[in-house]
């Protein structure tokens with residue numbers, strides 16, 4: 093079984109500070125880490141390989157220094173790593189990101205399962221997993237909390253919903269995004285760390301993935317960001333205390349005033 | 353910390369062990385100190401991370417390092433919990449006799465599962481009547497055809513009951529005294545081999561200590577390590593090799609206590625300022641840090657000497673064990689002092705380090721015995 097795990101390098105938000113003057117994130121000197129949700133994707137990929145055989149290829153699109161997260165993934169048990177990196181990718185929104193990742197996955201070709209994290213802790217859109225699946229035109233199961241069975245080219249998984257969970261079955265190749273209930277990621281092994289240190293990381297540029305240039309980077313990104321802001325905190329509710337009859341009357345009056 | 357010019361691989365071991373200590377050991381240390389539960393979960397993590405094999409040759413499934421690698425790992429784990437660290441390092445003590453005296457066949461049979469951490473090992477020498485005086489052993493191994501029959505009791509055995517592979521010293525010929533002792537491998541589950549109750553201890557409470565009871569325990573003659581009569585020498589050579597490891601455990605305890613004391617001294621305010629601004633506290637911290645660094649230098653240097661295959665390492669490994677453990681006792685006591693009354697409370701980390709430190713002055717030969725070894729070494733050297 094051949095598995096592709098998509099991971100993203102993100103700033104360690106536990107270390108991110110806000111510049112008191114510009115109100116921007118201070119990214120300088122902040123450690124970069126593997127997107128925490130992607131640690132579960134890596135672990136699940138490695139576990140599936142341990143159970144079913146095959147290999148795990150980890151990919152990321154990012155600047156040259158994103159190589160570090162690929163090495164970490166190798167220390168955790170992934171077999172191969174590909175860095176998708178080119179100036180042409182700069183300014184990609186989620187659409188362009190999905191397109192680029194899909195082209196890379198098409199180039200890898202021989203795969204049964206693509207695993208993504210639920211969302212990235214910086215971009216936070218949770219669009220990339222589903223976007224890659226639809227670009228590749230393969231089935232997807234999002235928010236997977238447990239893989240029940242993989243058999244005869246079918247995968248059965250539990251997907252977490254707000255009320256509980258759904259059991260979904262689909263054909264492979266397919267893409268899943270995982271939530272943190274799915275497993276407990278392991279720590280690296282010494283052999284893994286050594287392998288990671290000496291591993292040769294393949295780098296693919298735009299030309300290597302046979303991509304349509306107009307769909308890459310800024311050119312391929314229709315999204316326009318109008319404004320970035322922190323939503324104001326929800327105002328505190330009011331609690332009516334004391335005599336129930338009296339409280340209800342007060343509440344009704346208040347609602348009337350609010351024109352409800 | 354002084355730069356000991358560790359190799360890249362050794363630094364990798366240190367980083368990985370530090371991560372395991374921070375993420376997996378520190379959060380449960382106080383709890384296991386209370387419950388005395390054996391830390392199987394942490395053992396699994398260490399195993400999965402290849403750490404049980406750091407000192408074992410690659411052809412037997414290890415990582416090809418030596419005692420220095422074992423020391424680096426033990427030191428890091430001990431900073432978080434010396435009891436959990438001991439479950440790990442005592443397995444190495446039980447494994448060393450096989451490395452030192454096993455035939456190719458015996459090594460192939462026993463080492464790979466120990467290197468992978470699938471099994472733990474233990475070393476059984478001490479008996480109720482034979483502590484410092486290891487020549488007073490009562491446990492016997494009688495040869496009958498192609499078997500040995502073991503009878504007797506070992507006590508205070510670390511990992512006893514939890515380990516699968518035991519290296520045990522027993523008398524094959526009592527009339528020969530120390531020269532009549534031999535070394536055997538006994539596997540858990542062998543009929544006639546059972547365990548006594550778990551000891552209730554002052555410190556290192558996550559580590560298990562039990563009696564090994566041999567009642568007509570029949571083992572194949574292939575389980576003899578080395579030759580008959582070599583047992584006592586084998587035990588001494590095992591200790592010469594492994595003692596820097598106890599030094600490393602003591603070192604980790606001392607460093608762990610110092611780290612807590614320093615942090616606390618900066619936070620705690622009295623007389624309107626942090627207590628770290630008082631010279632009395634500063635001098636204590638300065639002494640503690642210097643002693644810890646001196647212990648580390650000695651432990652690493654003696655470990656390197658062992659790894660280099662030097663012949664007469666007994667004196668230096670005794671020095672490393674003795675000095676580092678005395679430092680651990682002193683530094684942990686001072687750490688409690690810096691914490692003041694809070695240091696005496698179990699809610700704070702300091703007192704556990706002090707309780708854990710004490711054992712390092714006692715086992716693998718008490719520090720009185722270490723001083724005997726060092727003095728004998730000096731006298732022998734000057735007699736030449």
Ligand SMILES: Cc1cc2nc3c(=O)[nH]c(=O)nc-3n(C[C@H](O)[C@H](O)[C@H](O)COP(=O)(O)OP(=O)(O)OC[C@H]3O[C@@H](n4cnc5c(N)ncnc54)[C@H](O)[C@@H]3O)c2cc1C
Pocket residue numbers: 098099100101127129130133151152153154181182183184185186187189190193207208209210211212213214215216217218219220221313315316317
């Ligand atoms: C107009 C615009 C311009 C942008 N320009 C840039 C830019 O120049 N540089 C930049 O870094 N970002 C840029 N971004 C942000 C970037 O588009 C998103 O970070 C990216 O699309 C991923 O979205 P997300 O972070 O919400 O990930 P999510 O959709 O929340 O991530 C879900 C999962 O998808 C996978 N995944 C996400 N991103 C990657 C990746 N890069 N490689 C592999 N797997 C991945 C992971 O498995 C992850 O867990 C821009 C965004 C916009 C709107």
Ligand SMILES: Cc1cc2nc3c(=O)[nH]c(=O)nc-3n(C[C@H](O)[C@H](O)[C@H](O)COP(=O)(O)OP(=O)(O)OC[C@H]3O[C@@H](n4cnc5c(N)ncnc54)[C@H](O)[C@@H]3O)c2cc1C
Pocket residue numbers: 442474475476477478480482483484485507508509510511553561711714715716717718719720721724
């Ligand atoms: C928690 C724990 C774990 C242990 N784990 C193991 C293990 O895994 N395997 C194993 O084989 N053993 C183990 N031991 C045993 C340990 O090595 C012995 O307890 C130790 O060697 C001391 O022996 P003893 O307890 O009989 O003390 P004794 O030998 O009775 O010593 C009592 C006191 O007399 C002093 N003394 C004795 N002889 C002399 C002398 N010649 N000169 C000066 N002073 C002397 C000692 O230093 C000590 O202070 C363990 C012990 C403990 C407590």
